[in-house]
Amino acid sequence: MSADATRKKIVALIAAETKLSPTEVVVMLEKPKQEAHGDLAFPCFRLAKTMRKAPPVIAAELKEKLFAPPLPEGLAKVEPVAGYLNFTLATDTVITDLLRQVLEQGGSYGSMTEGKGRKVVLEYSSVNIAKPFGIGHLRSTIIGAALNRVYRKLGYETISINHLGDWGTQFGKLIAAYRLWGSEYEFADNAIYDLYDLYVRFHEAAKSDPALEEKGREEFRKLESGDTENERLWRRFHDYSMRDFNRIYEQLGVRFDYLTGESFYQERMTPVIEKLDKQHLLTVSEGAAIVDLTEYDMPPCLLKKSDDATLYATRDLTALLYRKDTFNFDKILYVVGSAQKLHFRQFFKVAELMGNEWVAEQAVHVDFGWVKFSGQMMSSRAGTLIFFDDVFAKARETALEIVIQENPGMDNVDWTAEKVTIAALVFTQLKVRRNRDVNFVWEDAFSFRGATGPYLQYTHARLTSLASKYGKPLPDLSADLLLLGDEEKQVTKRLEAYPAKIKQVAESYETSFLAEYLLDLAAAINSYWQRIRIITDDEKATTARMQMAYAVRVVIADGLRLLGIEPLKRM
């Protein structure tokens, strides 16, 4: 009997006896937090009033009346404990069936077809041209890329967009700065740092020379009106920057289908503004064109400045409508920091008012908290930016030392150290709830123990080396799996939750659920590993254990890949 059928039977029995409706019983049944309490629990507290008996008495009576031996099929134990009636399911066949399923499906275990024929657009990373990739950008990039993979696993077609910050007056300033001091720089390998330096230098100089600001604005106006020389420079800045970003994206294993940034929408905004005007949504206030949103308890959405220039709301609105036209998505996700919450609410509402009812349902701001450094905010303005390259280089040094120390004679130490470093950096971003600010602590970036990405990689490496020691091909689908003991069941049982976990991530845009799940699974197999020898002379027991270990490895590997972490074979 399946676990589900057993559950239904319990519900039916209790409902009949207590005069509760079956749905009420279903809602009341819970999963005990502690494994010792079994698989299901029925709390009797609410019955105390109507039955006028103490909960423990009710629990004991229910057991006597409904679950006196012999127990119904599928149940191994029924026990009243402190006002609860606890059920332990007879899991023998359930667990072996589960294990067989994982072994058969391998890496596609947990894959689903629910997304088939459905399309999701994801906007993430969205870095700024001429600004080095900071630790702050990491969060959007990592979360977005992970969600992208999760949706693909569920069968969705995904379209990933890097909405580059590649337009605005800052480019005028940069051009001005370049004309002044550009000859002093080489723009070689890490040209983006030269650009950043130019930008910072311009700001410094502008403090004592206000004329520079005007110069910057003028250069931008020239750029906008199609000045070939300025366009050429803009293109160069763009290319320098992308060269660096692409290097980082490659390290992180992140790819984009489109690199359409703000400049891309430059030409496309006018029709949108015109349409808004035609629909009488636009009003002029203090010289600016706005959409009034007081009815929705929001400040007005500003779409044109008093000097006629557009704003980011104008671009984002245009982009949203353009993407709907172009891709006809079922859902669009914006992985952007929570500081922009209001901005998204505003332009989503404006799009809706334009007659796009789908927005409320399909457009989602997947917001996330700040990355703080030692409790301090990081901002380019305050000059407290931490660059990804610096963190990566430093962490990699430590990783390399450890890799060499732990694996004397291994040949691909550099590659391994890099993958371990990425795992550490990526995992710290993904394991905490999105809405929380994450505190970036240097020591954590260099820690490869405990609840970290490398811990999961290590677990995977152990299981891989175990398999090669075993020697026989795995999985062995002809093998008898019935020899799983209680210890093996405790581990195997956890695999059941994997598919639901992936769905949960997709529904909540919350990667931490998967991260937590993998940690729990790894902890279970590591604890098992320490206590029980897997390969012994007992051939049958060994086969069963190896099958379990294999299944666990497959799930860990798959989960790690979804998160963007390389499951290492050796480390």
Place this chain on the structure above:
RNA sequence: GCCCCCGUAGCUCAGUAGGAUAGAGCAUCUGCCUUCUAAGCAGAGGGUCGCCUGUUCGAGUCAGGCCGGGGGUACCA
């Protein structure tokens, strides 16, 4: 001022539709490598779950009010 997020062990964080002694990791202390990777495992100490009131048989979880931190709040993104 108004709106949003956060406040759980020394630190970083879990805590699923309210339920059983509030859980991990780091750090500290104690054990465990002649056999499958010790980047591991087992154990100890460490908590008035920011404060108050309420709802409930039962509140870290729900409601209201405070306190503290952060963000946002029309021409930056």
